Amino acid sequence: MKTFPNRAGGGVTRSPRSWLFAPGHNEKLLRLVFDAGADVVLLDLEDAVPPDMKDRARAMVAEAAASRPCWVRVNRAHSETCARDLDALAGSVLGLRIPKVESGADVGWVAERAPDIPLDCTLESARGVITAFEIASAPACALLSYGGFDLAADLGISAGDQETLFARSYLVTAARAAGKQVRHPPAAAAHHPRGVRRHARGAGLGDTGAGGIRDVRWRRDKD
Numbered sequence: 259m260k261t262f263p264n265r266a267g268g269g270v271t272r273s274p275r276s277w278l279f280a281p282g283h284n285e286k287l288l289r290l291v292f293d294a295g296a297d298v299v300l301l302d303l304e305d306a307v308p309p310d311m312k313d314r315a316r317a318m319v320a321e322a323a324a325s326r327p328c329w330v331r332v333n334r335a336h337s338e339t340c341a342r343d344l345d346a347l348a349g350s351v352l353g354l355r356i357p358k359v360e361s362g363a364d365v366g367w368v369a370e371r372a373p374d375i376p377l378d379c380t381l382e383s384a385r386g387v388i389t390a391f392e393i394a395s396a397p398a399c400a401l402l403s404y405g406g407f408d409l410a411a412d413l414g415i416s417a418g419d420q421e422t423l424f425a426r427s428y429l430v431t432a433a434r435a436a437g438k439q440v441r442h443p444p445a446a447a448a449h450h451p452r453g454v455r456r457h458a459r460g461a462g463l464g465d466t467g468a469g470g471i472r473d474v475r476w477r478r479d480k481d
Contacts, residue, residue, distance in 0.1 A: 331355035380405045
């Protein structure tokens with residue numbers, strides 16, 4: 259079973275089952291998210307943060323990461339915004355989630371600037387799905403994540419289970435072939451326990467964890 263380094267002490271953590279997101283510019287949620295009971299806290303600097311608040315969010319997340327164990331979703335590889343994210347965070351986070359990954363070169367670009375940090379590589383486009391094995395095979399890639407809503411938009415389809423079955427199954431196959439894991443996307447209905455449970459059923463396809471968005475009632479749904 260894949261484990262991840264625990265820089266807060268205690269060696270390594272087991273493979274996480276639950277990930278809880280919070281936007282990096284929301285001071286209240288940055289306080290609450292760490293006590294909600296998820297296995298992993300993931301603070302967001304990408305889509306959840308308005309462009310004019312990126313710098314403020316980066317400073318707030320860097321302060322939080324310096325004192326509490328967490329992963330951080332940075333901005334897209336090769337962008338100046340991502341470079342600034344990595345400069346601020348590379349020495350203090352448990353891991354980094356890279357959005358919209360489409361090649362092994364994307365992974366390498368981040369790994370060069372944040373060495374020895376596990377990378378969660380999110381595939382959110384047709385190109386990303388087709389190159390999933392290349393991405394998963396990159397040494398710095400710790401796991402793949404499936405970005406279902408953006409992928410559905412790229413393909414011009416709905417994000418339903420039937421419509422996305424091929425992409426989700428292929429990601430699991432590619433990840434397994436490379437010896438990596440797959441994380442299910444965050445539950446859009448995470449405000450309700452049934453929404454979390456529905457998305458967590460990705461384990462039937464081989465997913466090893468599920469995400470949620472800013473839900474303080476997460477604790478009851480981790481199993």
